[in-house]
Amino acid sequence: MKRNLTGNTSGLRNTQIKRIENLYKYSTPPEYIINPELALLLVELSHDTRRQIGLLIDRNGKIIYVVVGESHRIVIPITAGFMALPGKLKGLRLIHTHLKEEPLTRDDLTDLALLRLDYITAICITPGGKPGTVYSGHILPDEDSAPYQTIAPGTIHQLNIDCLAQILALESELTRKNSLYKPESGTENAFLINATTSDPKKAWALMEELKDLCKTSNINVIGTAIQRRKTIDPKFVVGKGKLSSLIIQAIQKYATMLVFNRELSASQIRSITDFVEMKVIDRTQLILDIFAKQAKSREGKFQVELAQMEYLLPRLITKNTAMSRLIGGIGGRGPGETKLEINRRRVREKINRLKKEIVKIRKQRHQQKSRRKRKDLPIISIVGYTNAGKSTLLNTLTQSKIVAANRLFATLDPSSRRLRFPKDTEVIITDTVGFIQNLPKELMQSFHATLEELADANIILHVIDISNPRYQQQKESVEKILKNLKLNKIPTLYVFNKIDRIDLDSFDDKWLLNQGILISATQKQALKPLVEKLESMISIKKLGVDR
Known part of the structure; x- marks a missing residue:
């Protein structure tokens, strides 16, 4: 099977290309970085073309890729089938030429470290076209030092270094170190x-x-x-x-x-x-x-x-x-x-199918919402940054068991519950998906109809985790989303949650705290001021409607 050259062959004569392609016919003993005869041929071809030429050789000594570079550099191709997994090397070593006397370059060493090559070797070419100094390097498994080590310069007659054994020993040490960092299954x-x-x-x-x-x-x-x-x-x-x-x-x-x-x-x-x-x-x-x-x-x-x-x-x-x-x-x-x-056509078809399914579900939800509206119950919608405690608050207020966990986006699906106030006023209270800074536009589009339901709210309850050092940013992010949804005109009550986790006496932003209600959503007795404030707001709103 003929294998093509990779890299830059433009400007080369057909005879030069043919001779370089013939390199695929050679192999090298695994104990050699490269055998001297092949190294001589590589130098000859490189000197003739005035370009760096590289060989990617596997651990059996077989040439997998022949790469033609520029006069000053070589670009390693994407090596299908050779992936350096954590704790492993790539399974390929690179031997290439330098057209002048120079050690491994920064690009050489970067390629070695990035691609986790088994070895990298540069054979310098003398002005007369003969093999000069040979420079080599390999990965180091110690994370506290440089990621690679260069070895003492040599000649093409000093390349029998028991190469395969050295590579396997390095990989064994990498595997051992990786086992110390290996994450749990599924992480x-x-x-x-x-x-x-x-x-x-x-x-x-x-x-x-x-x-x-x-x-x-x-x-x-x-x-x-x-x-x-x-x-x-x-x-x-x-x-x-x-x-x-x-x-x-x-x-x-x-x-x-x-x-x-x-x-x-x-x-x-x-x-x-x-x-x-x-x-x-x-x-x-x-x-x-x-x-x-x-x-x-x-x-x-x-x-x-x-x-x-x-x-x-x-x-x-x-x-x-x-x-x-x-x-x-x-x-x-x-x-x-x-x-x-998947091609673009099939993805678009999938998008269209999903949109149709979502429209069907929204029609059903719209019917449910119409029935709820006929009962003329006031609606209070809880909003807030993800993990601010919205679901916990709904659970405590209504004795519900909605999933609430100390993690981001624990609740995605909106939940609605009835709540009866002490003065026998009944309301619907709903929990929504948590917001986040720079919420992906795709999610904003997909959840737009869900978020639009907030427009039916009589009161928006904006829950803020006051114990979070980023509470101010989170508050502003939620307000920005509400403004984009044109919901900033609905009466909003700030609820500062998790006050049991802060020292109120030394809290700097006391002015902000005076703009809302302080609660701990897990403690029912601490919610009494919130319930009273909500009942008062609903009563005022009803009076305004009745008049």
């Missing part, structure tokens, strides 16, 4: 990256929230990085050089995933996933994954799948390694890797 080790053009303080707050999202999705965070930039790099977000160093850090910590705290464009996904051999996801996909896990109702599941499909559609990349990592999600939830072959 991932993630390295988080936040590139920002805004205030560093805000960037750190967003990073903390990203950590919370990872925790909710059962992802183990093993490292973080924040980079402040004037502009976000259109290809690599943080720039190619910075991304290289961050990936090397992540690999040294045995990460299995990179998580970016922003939505990645299709071109960024393509560039980054072609650059790194690990799973890459963005903040939007992380949130979608959490929603996919938490959705319980039929409508909720349809809404989340619709959001996933709408996120996926512009990112469909044909014959690109990006999709195998992007579509796979985190824990296999959602569209999944079986969708790799």
